[in-house]
Amino acid sequence: MRLDRDGPVATVTLCRPDVLNAQTPAMWETLREFSRQLSGDVRVVVVRGEGRAFSAGLDLSVAGGADPDPGGGSFADLARMSPEACADRIAEFQAGFTWLHRPDLISVAAVQGHAIGAGFQLALACDLRVLADDAKLSMAEVTLGLVPDLAGTKRLVDLVGYARALEICVTGRRIDAVEADRLGLANVVVPRADLDAAVRDLTAAILAGNRDAVVEIKALLAGAGGRSPVDQQRAEREAQTRRLRDLTGATD
Template sequence: MIAETVGVRLDCDGPVATVTLCRPDVLNAQTPTMWRAMSDFARQLPGDVRVVVVRGEGRAFSAGLDLSVAGASGPGSFAELATLPEQECADRIAEFQAAFTWLHRPGVISVAAVQGHAIGAGFQLALACDLRVLAADARLSMAEVTLGLVPDLAGTKRLVELVGYARALEICATGRRMDAAEADRLGLATLVVPNAELDAAVRDLTAGLLANDRDAVVEIKALLAGATSRSHAEQQRAEREAQTRRLRDLAGRGE
């Protein structure tokens, strides 16, 4: 299965789906049209998909928001959004966020394959994924502040969870760029590999994720994703309940 629209493509091959930003001439800068297409991909995803890989064509993952579109006067532009009533503007942004948040879906593990620039919306797209494999030349920045804006594509909570409040504040409030080595030290990278090895590293990681029982992996993701919001006792209870479901399922006594 292949679905393609302006600037972004979905390829499904058995249990692996690949979302590719395909505007290499502008370093895969993103537009509201691409975000709507990515939201549609969430509805088109076959039920047997277990891993979603997000990548960019060419030498960059994504240079962020396409300012030639955002700075114009059409739908999704800064000018158009600023004229909307407050709630309508917030609702429009919620639609944009949906292009990113479906990658949190419980039944799949999402992997960002990041080379070159991952700036602003590009950084937030990488953060939307569960795991991030970075090429050695990756450069990450939460650059919205340089435009007088805030990160609004569901990236702030993920960033705080990964690096802590103080470091997240420093990253967002300065808009500075991080190289792959720093991203690795801060816990933003699952792996950092030489550029030539990025695709192979993602394939190896994907194979490892697919090697084990799907339902067990889904339960593990849910346990870990909810761990920070639970007390120790609540987490232990969640572990017990998840293990009980697995034992019953393996014994053929599941629902």
């Protein structure tokens, strides 16, 4: 994996194109570490994969223990742990994804080709998704007798609703870019050749907004699902009061 920085934009790139950017526990550790390396002036994080796929999901050779991984995440390793230790280990894996929810960042997934299992969940971890027209999404964990456990289930329900999320997860079927757009999984779908330009345009539009206003807006919308209408209106009032005082330099 690679972390690049260009002013207020950080780019996380999965760099295993020979295996369609299949993921390992060690990569999730690296993802978590990237979150600690970002300077305070980074506003946008772009997540992408090298080659013809975003990510084909979990590297099954590692998960099966055929290729020892310092991440200690093979099925056998996890099964030998106590239930509490196993859950704690999975929480560490999840942290490689959930930092993309941070309120001070807008995260954008640039998705081409396959985004399967852990790849789909990595795209879901981002606030926004730009899909190439060759994108194929699938929550394929059920085909391995597993459940999605990298913080993707709530995001999926939030985006498409319970019934559709259930159907997607229990069937493990492929979703093409057209359907992803229709279901609300994509913010925009573009020809594969235009993916980079579309991500640059979206990033520029985000950066054009006042940073503090963008942070407040993200917090308002991210928390809206858990608030009553009255509580959401109160949150809007409080956020706007902070913005007005900041913009005018008002003090107590």
